[in-house]
Amino acid sequence: MGGIEDKIKDIETELKKTQYNKATEHHIGRLKAKMSKLQMDLEMQHKGGGEGFSIPKTGDATVSLIGYPNVGKSSLLNRITDAESEVGNFSFTTLKPIPGTMTYKGAQIQIVDLPGVIENASSGAGRGREILSVARNSDLILVISDTRTTGISKIVNELYKVGIVLNRSRKNISIKKKHSGGIKIYAPRYLNTDSETIINILKEFKIASADVYIRQNITAEDLIEHLRSGTVYIPAMLVINKIDLDPGYEPIGEPGISDFKVIKISAQTGYGIEDLKEEIYRSLDLIRVYMREKSGKIDLERPLVLTSGAMVRDVVRRISREMLASFRYAILSGPNRKFRELRVGLDYELLDEDSVTIISRY
Ligand SMILES: Nc1nc2c(ncn2[C@@H]2O[C@H](COP(=O)(O)OP(=O)(O)OP(=O)(O)O)[C@@H](O)[C@H]2O)c(=O)[nH]1
Ligand SMILES: [Mg+2]
Structure with missing residues (x-):
């Protein structure tokens, strides 16, 4: 077991020693790819070891x-x-x-409190x-710290190492593996990662022949993330707790978290808690949809909560499978609609606070 961990440590040490410049660029890319591969192997070894730790989503x-x-998560x-x-x-x-x-x-x-x-x-x-x-299974991660703690970006880095990438989205890359013919790269002109780096990284992941389509500017890291299976991209915010102890506190800009939204709270006094709830809700990008009966009665008490971008189909599916089969059309209305009423099909996108009436064949 120690084998893989030792190898990772060795590469980390070497990376720290190596100055980044044109001459070492390929070497560094290769080291990072190697490390990523080892981390993936380690992940596989640990699979199933999380007895009692997994939490069903609700x-x-x-x-x-x-x-x-001790920063105040609980x-x-x-x-x-x-x-x-x-x-x-x-x-x-x-x-x-x-x-x-x-x-x-x-x-x-669902909020999940985790051990420190x-x-x-x-x-x-x-x-x-x-x-x-x-x-990994979260829709949002709150990195919690307090006014006395530094080194927050290290936590972001630890998450990165288990394949959780915060506040960045998946890049548009696709790789079609082939049996022969070498590596062909189709990429925009402005790409600032050169082909040798790309080929070297692919080699580390044992890909010798493939068509590689890159549709936006990417870094070597982006490619490595794409290749290491199981990378998840999750939005995150930084929450500074115990602000009551130091009301003027400002987190020092640390690389890796400088673009994080920061919310200051006191779990003890309640300061900032309402703002935090609102920010959580907003970052989750949820929409509420109200069901309206044909009679016009609207159930405002219990909205259906869906992710932004959801279609009429998602609502119908939530109600029942049979309804999907007998669906004729839906009538939409709501404060975010230009028209008073809209007659739509299953593949129509819903907006927050829409009211929906489903018309079935029988
Ligand atoms: N002054 C102050 N103290 C707080 C605040 N929130 C939590 N604490 C105290 O900080 C200590 C740690 O709180 P916990 O909620 O147990 O912290 P935790 O992050 O869950 O700790 P672990 O489970 O050990 O990781 C306790 O003594 C709390 O009373 C706060 O807003 N202000
Ligand atoms: Mg705790």
Whole structure:
């Protein structure tokens, strides 16, 4: 087991020693690809080891709380959900994931409190890999810190190492493997990663022949992420807790998190909590859809909560399978519609606060 971890450490050391310049560019690209491959292998070894750690998804969306020990993750869970997670003034109070439900604007949002993570969590320290892996299933990650803690970007890096990429989206790359013919790259002119780097990275992933389509500017990292299976892209925010202890606190700009939205709160006094709830709701990009009976009666109490971009089809499917089979058309109306009423089919996109009447064949 130590074998892979040692190899990763060696590459990390070498990367730290190597200055980035034109001459070392390919070497660095290769090292990073190698490391990524090893991390994937490590991930495979650890599969199934998360006994008692996985949390079934419930509600309309899932949000994970990730951070160093003792910053107030459990206090926050207790503040915004119906759950009760143990709080203590020492590290490692929480020993396993604790889920709770936050009800906001009609949406049921699952919040998962996680044990604190430490540096090197991704290589297993303090059951770190398992903890980090729980966050894979989230729709949003809240990186929690407090006014006394530094080194927040290290947590982002630990997540990266288990294949969780924050606040970036998947790049438009496709690779069609072939049996022979070498590597052919189809890429825009402005691409600033040269073909030798691309070929070297592919080689590390044992791809010798393929057509590679790159449809936007990418870095070597983007390609590596694409090749290492199981990379997930999740939006994230930085939450600074215990602001009551230091009301003027500003997080120092650390590379890797400088573009994160920062929300300052106090789980103890309640400061900033309503803003946080609103930001969580907004980042999840949810829409609420109300069902309206043919009589015109609208159920405003219990909206259906869907992800932005959802179609009429998704609503009908939620109601029942039979309804999908007997669907004729839907009537839409709502505050975000230009027309009073709209007659649409299954593949019509819904907007927040639409009311929907479904007309069936029988
Ligand atoms: N002053 C102040 N103290 C807080 C606040 N939130 C939490 N605390 C205290 O910080 C300590 C740690 O709180 P927890 O909620 O257990 O922290 P945690 O991040 O869940 O800790 P682990 O489970 O060990 O990772 C407790 O003593 C809390 O009372 C806050 O907003 N202000
Ligand atoms: Mg805790």
